[in-house]
Amino acid sequence: MMNDRFDAQLREHLLGTADTKPAAGQLDGVLQAVSGTAQTHPVVARLTTFSGRAGSGPAQAFRYALIAGAVIVVIAAAAILGGGQNATPPPATATVEPTAAPTVAPTEAAPTAPEPTVAADPNCIQFDGEGTYTQNAGTLPVTVTVPGLLNEPWSGDRDSFALRKASCGGVGLPLFHAALVAHAPTDACHWKDSIIEAPTAFDLVQQLGEQRGHDTVGPIDTHLGGFRATRYDFAVPAGFDTSPCDRGTDGIAYLTLFGDQIILPGHTVQVYVAEVDGVTLVVSVNYETDTVSPDDLAGIEKVIASLRVDM
């Protein structure tokens, strides 16, 4: 057994024992789950989310969504039957704690009841008013306050920390991510062959400061969730041709994990790096450089300032 044939034997074994037959009803189950899921807008989909969550699977999330959706519908129906007065916010899931009032506060003159917050996508939590969004960044539960802006819903993912100013399934920036990071490319354009380990937050800060492929502002000393942090602003000029890069026209990847963190031409990303309990927490905010409004920038500051890590 312990000879030169080991590789061939291992390969032969895996090929010979692979069970490529789906279980009975498995495909139907998958398609049924997919049928309850909305596709993400192309721009949002291209800004691939981080992973790192240790949590429940889709089946469980789907069940929670169904339960939450049913409760929301009942509450909305009650609000309609009650004349639309004093509608209450949708009930929280395990990770959502709405802190304020109804998604749309009806007035005496309001002709219709508030639109219920029912997300077609079970992976999505929609905020139609101020609330708190909690998701794990790796092993760290990260919480932020979602700005309460009338007519401008926000939404967050359930399976990783990703929060954006858009309704579920919609497109919108700014887009926040939080994740634990242990490596980064030295070249955001040619990232595939340039990823190196960053064992500590200090290492990551150094590597990001030297990363090629984008304009860099920083490092800036700051705080994140009460921890000392370093901030960089990365930007790619509008019209910059990223087609020779590893991701082609999908932009450049300044961080990689199971999903890549990318910057599109014309976009800026604020990157915050902090050491939290011996691991490196990275929070990023992605927005379009030329179109970001002062209100959005103020909102970004508020979200970052509200961030806390529950340990």
Add this chain to the structure above:
Amino acid sequence: MVRAREGDRDAFSELAARSIGRLTAVARMILRDEFAAQDAVQEACIEAWRSLPGLRDPDRFDAWSRRLLVRACFRGRQRTRRVQAAEIQLTPADEPAIAGDESRLAIRDQLERGLARLPREQRAVVVLVYYLDLPLADAAESLGIPLGTTKSRLNRATSALRAALDADSRDNARAGEVLA
């Protein structure tokens, strides 16, 4: 793929039907648990549907879906831990002594036990490189880890596998002597 990317659910159903067998086989090998594997495949398919509009190059679909699957497999942490705990109860003494003509069966048996003992992260590299025959760079991309880490992980996996098989061989030989 293009039609599915544009929201055609029937087209996605065809894609899913074509790839579900291969994805399930990989998940089964990595997780070594049927239900966890099915969960991982379902999670990967849902994520594929959601994010498909962001995939510009149809030629990358296989690599991309593989990456989603590996990611989903790693999320099934708790379930897999339970399975590993159950697998640890297996000892060489529970296995029959093997000799002579049964050597092929012995190799298969030893490889299965060796693979079961590997940490899931190492087993994933083995599956990608030895089963899917991926170049190391592509395996690294699927795993979302640096190439160097992939190489060292594979090296550790094959070393552990060889060592485990070697130990099994010695134990079986010893058991055979006792029975004789």
